[in-house]
Amino acid sequence: xxxxxxxxxxxxxxxxxxxxxxxxxxxxxxxxxxxxxxxxxxxxxxxxxxxxxxxxxxxxxxxxxxxxxxxxxxxxxxxxxxxxxxxxxxxxxxxxxxxxxxxxxxxxxxxxxxxxxxxxxxxxxxxxxxxxxxxxxxxxxxxxxxxxxxxxxxxxxxxxxxxxxxxxxxxxxxxxxxxxx
Amino acid sequence: xxxxxxxxxxxxxxxxxxxxxxxxxxxxxxxxxxxxxxxxxxxxxxxxxxxxxxxxxxxxxxxxxxxxxxxxxxxxxxxxxxxxxxxxxxxxxxxxxxxxxxxxxxxxxxxxxxxxxxxxxxxxxxxxxxxxxxxxxxxxxxxxxxxxxxxxxxxxxxxxxxxxxxxxxxxxxxxxxxxxxxxxxxxxxxxxxxxxxxxxxxxxxxxxxxxxxxxxxxxxxxxxxxxxxxxxxxxxxxxxxxxxxxxxxxxxxxxxxxxxxxxxxxxxxxxxxxxxxxxxxxxxxxxxxxxxxxxxxxxxxxxxxxxxxxxxxxxxxxxxxxxxxxxxxxxxxxxxx
Numbered sequence: 182x183x184x185x186x187x188x189x190x191x192x193x194x195x196x197x198x199x200x201x202x203x204x205x206x207x208x209x210x211x212x213x214x215x216x217x218x219x220x221x222x223x224x225x226x227x228x229x230x231x232x233x234x235x236x237x238x239x240x241x242x243x244x245x246x247x248x249x250x251x252x253x254x255x256x257x258x259x260x261x262x263x264x265x266x267x268x269x270x271x272x273x274x275x276x277x278x279x280x281x282x283x284x285x286x287x288x289x290x291x292x293x294x295x296x297x298x299x300x301x302x303x304x305x306x307x308x309x310x311x312x313x314x315x316x317x318x319x320x321x322x323x324x325x326x327x328x329x330x331x332x333x334x335x336x337x338x339x340x341x342x343x344x345x346x347x348x349x350x351x352x353x354x355x356x357x358x359x360x361x362x
Numbered sequence: 363x364x365x366x367x368x369x370x371x372x373x374x375x376x377x378x379x380x381x382x383x384x385x386x387x388x389x390x391x392x393x394x395x396x397x398x399x400x401x402x403x404x405x406x407x408x409x410x411x412x413x414x415x416x417x418x419x420x421x422x423x424x425x426x427x428x429x430x431x432x433x434x435x436x437x438x439x440x441x442x443x444x445x446x447x448x449x450x451x452x453x454x455x456x457x458x459x460x461x462x463x464x465x466x467x468x469x470x471x472x473x474x475x476x477x478x479x480x481x482x483x484x485x486x487x488x489x490x491x492x493x494x495x496x497x498x499x500x501x502x503x504x505x506x507x508x509x510x511x512x513x514x515x516x517x518x519x520x521x522x523x524x525x526x527x528x529x530x531x532x533x534x535x536x537x538x539x540x541x542x543x544x545x546x547x548x549x550x551x552x553x554x555x556x557x558x559x560x561x562x563x564x565x566x567x568x569x570x571x572x573x574x575x576x577x578x579x580x581x582x583x584x585x586x587x588x589x590x591x592x593x594x595x596x597x598x599x600x601x602x603x604x605x606x607x608x609x610x611x612x613x614x615x616x617x618x619x620x621x622x623x624x625x626x627x628x629x630x631x632x633x634x635x636x637x638x639x640x641x642x643x644x645x646x647x648x649x650x651x652x653x654x655x656x657x658x659x660x661x662x663x664x665x666x667x668x669x670x671x672x673x674x675x676x677x678x679x680x681x682x683x684x685x686x687x688x689x690x691x692x693x694x695x696x697x698x699x
Contacts, residue, residue, distance in 0.1 A: 201368060218368035218410065221397070241398050242464060254437075254466040260397045261467065264368055265390060265412050307463065314462075325694040328597035329461025 203267035207232070208276025216263045223247045223258040226273060234274040234302045238331075245330035248303040248310075249273050255310035257329075274302035277309065284350065285309050288343035296334035304330045308344045312351070320345060363400045367409040371416060374540055374574060380411045382542045382570030389413050389572060391433055392467040394460075395476040403486050404477075404493055418471075418574055421445065426580030429538075432471030432573045436526065437462065439470060449578055450690065451587040451608055455529035457693040458591045461598050471573035474527060474537065474553065477564065478520035478628075479600055481505065491517045492561040499561075507666040508602065511674070512627040514662060518561030522554060522629050523600050529589060531622040531630035532606040535578055541571030554629030561628075583608035583620065588684035590677055590691045590698070591624070597696075601625035603674045605681035609645070614686075616640045621653065621682070626661075626674055633657045645686035647679055654678040 200215040207230060216225060223240070226232045226249070235258060238246030242257040249258045250272040277283040282290070285308045295301045307330045317323045323344050324337070332340065369387075371377035381387055388407040390396055391414055399405040418431040421442050428449070430439055439445055440456040460468065482488045482500045489497035501509055501519050509519040530550050537548040554565055567573075586609040593599040604624035610617040619640035623631040636656040643649040654675045661671045680698065684690055689699060 218366060219363045219400075241401060242394055245461065245463060248463055255463050256467045257394070257463045260394050260464075262390065262393060262397060262410075265393060265414055310462070319694075321696075322694045325597055326462055329463045 201264045201267075203264055205263070205266065205268075206270045208272060214263070218262065218264045220263045221259055222249070222251075222261040222263045222266055222271070225263040226258060226271070232273050232275050235306075236299055236302055238300065238303070243331070244300065244303075245307060246300050246303040248306040248330065250306060250310060253310075253313070255307050272306075274306055277305070283309065284347050285312065285343070288346045289340070292339045292343040292346060293336075294339040294343040295332075295336050300330060300332045300334075304332065304340055308340075308347070311344065312347060317344075317348070323348075363397075364403070364406045364408075366407050368412065369409060370412040374416055374418070374572065377411055377413050377416065377572055378540055378542060378570055380409070381572060384409050385569065387411055391469045392435070392472045394464050394468045395472065399477060399484075402484055404484060413572070424577055427578040427582070430470045430576045430578065432469060432575055434470045436460070436465040436468045436470070436473060440465065445578075448582045448584055449529075449533065450584055451582075451589055451606060452526065452529045452533060452578070454587075454589040454690060454693055455525045455591075455604075455606060458589055458601075458604070459525035470526075470576055473524055474530075474573060474576070475565065476523060479523045480509065480520040483520060492520060492557075495560070495562045502664065505666060506664040508600070508625075509664060509667050510627045511661040511663055511667060511670050512623075512631050512657075513556045513629070514627075515557045515559065515561070517559060518557035518628065519664060520557065520561065520628060521625055522564070522627070524630075525589070525591060525601060525604060525624060527554070528601075528604055528606045528622045528624035528630045530576065530578075531632055532608045532620040533578055533581075533583070534620070535576050537573055538575040538577060539567060539571045540574050541568055543568075545574070547577075550630075551632060557628050564628075581610075583610065586611050586685045586688055588681050588690040589693075590681040590684060592673060592677055603670055603677045605674075605677045606630075607678075607681040607685035609682070609685045611645065611686065614645050616643050616645055616649070616686070619653075619682075621657075621678065623657070623674060623678070626670060631657075640682075645682070647683065650679040650682040651675070653682065 226235050236246040238244035240259045242260040247258040251269050311326045317326045323341050387409040390410045419433040420431045422429050436456050440453045446453045482490045491499050510521045535550045537553045591601045591604040601624045606622045608620040619637045636653040
């Protein structure tokens with residue numbers, strides 16, 4: 182956004198481009214927002230809605246720290262323009278639980294699946310989606326389907342342990358995927 | 363990112379009209395490549411035309427094959443039961459690319475239109491004939507480990523980064539487009555182009571045309587196929603060399619062969635002579651090596667990518683062996699059998 186001290190001519194050009202009124206349902210709450218078209222979903226969540234659990238890592242879709250669910254699907258919020266997602270349902274790490282930890286969050290604590298913690302919200306959102314998708318069974322498959330989330334501390338072994346633990350807890354019950362279909 | 367105006371198209375005709383009216387406008391759907399390029403100032407559109415509301419997100423039966431709408435996300439295409447059962451080569455290639463997050467957002471049409479990942483193309487601070495026509499190509503004499511060995515020109519040695527397109531080339535898909543002059547069909551081999559003297563043009567799309575669908579022909583090669591991708595790490599990296607192999611077999615004899623290479627050229631690379639020579643031949647390493655020799659005879663290495671020639675030779679032999687044996691490469695168990 183142009184600052185107040187920006188030259189008037191540039192400010193005029195910028196103001197010639199309207200903001201767009203959009204509606205997003207974020208963590209179950211409907212939000213009506215006026216957004217500049219160049220606002221990423223990530224920046225909207227962090228800067229406008231104060232949902233700073235979602236992290237900005239690379240800002241180029243390479244690290245996965247910004248992973249959120251849009252209409253139930255995990256995506257990189259840094260590469261999504263908020264205006265394009267008008268009408269969508271968005272779930273961030275803040276929306277995973279009401280009080281008690283989500284099983285994936287609890288498993289990350291139990292297995293010490295982080296060090297610095299910066300990638301962790303993205304790892305958790307990605308893991309929640311992976312479990313919902315119902316395709317990963319082996320450790321190899323967990324690693325492959327978590328490949329969009331980078332952990333520079335190298336906590337991968339414990340991250341896979343945590344996810345495997347949640348999958349094991351769910352074994353014997355109908356998979357989420359079957360339930361969803 | 364630059365400031366831009368925003369138009370949300372309600373119909374294909376509206377999108378075509380808005381695009382045709384403004385040469386500096388760009389279409390946005392998944393945005394996974396375009397938004398990234400805008401953050402690097404490589405793309406600076408004055409208007410984005412949002413096509414995500416257009417009714418182009420269905421997979422449907424079409425002339426004995428399948429039609430993939432341009433807005434079908436990569437993950438939906440790969441996991442669609444019909445695609446997985448009848449076009450496992452395509453499903454496998456899609457799952458070899460990017461990450462689950464990116465595959466959920468990226469679309470069929472967008473995959474075709476993604477730009478090269480050449481370092482110099484992405485770096486505003488360097489010349490690049492693809493980004494600024496006529497400014498020069500630092501890759502030819504610079505760091506070119508990931509660059510092309512086939513079909514290069516003296517203006518550009520970039521590669522096309524897609525995995526999905528390599529499978530679509532082997533399957534001989536057809537791209538449906540709509541433009542100011544109406545609709546037309548483009549055979550996949552004619553959709554992407556070699557750099558020649560105009561490396562800024564990746565495709566043969568005309569100004570104002572948009573991709574509406576990709577058609578998969580009835581011949582699906584579901585019995586004998588593989589997508590073998592070789593890269594610097596096991597997952598989430600672009601191909602150094604990839605091979606989409608699709609065969610029809612009569613016992614141990616090859617009846618039909620399709621072979622497309624990724625990571626080696628400005629477009630998915632096919633060689634009609636090599637494919638013709640495989641017809642009627644026994645499915646042996648000798649036959650496969652001969653095909654590889656034909657394909658790579660015209661390969662031209664640069665300072666850092668000569669390894670790709672031998673890598674491609676071995677990948678072709680291995681890929682054809684996997685396809686002939688009916689043992690396609692797994693995209694989760696990365697051991698190469």
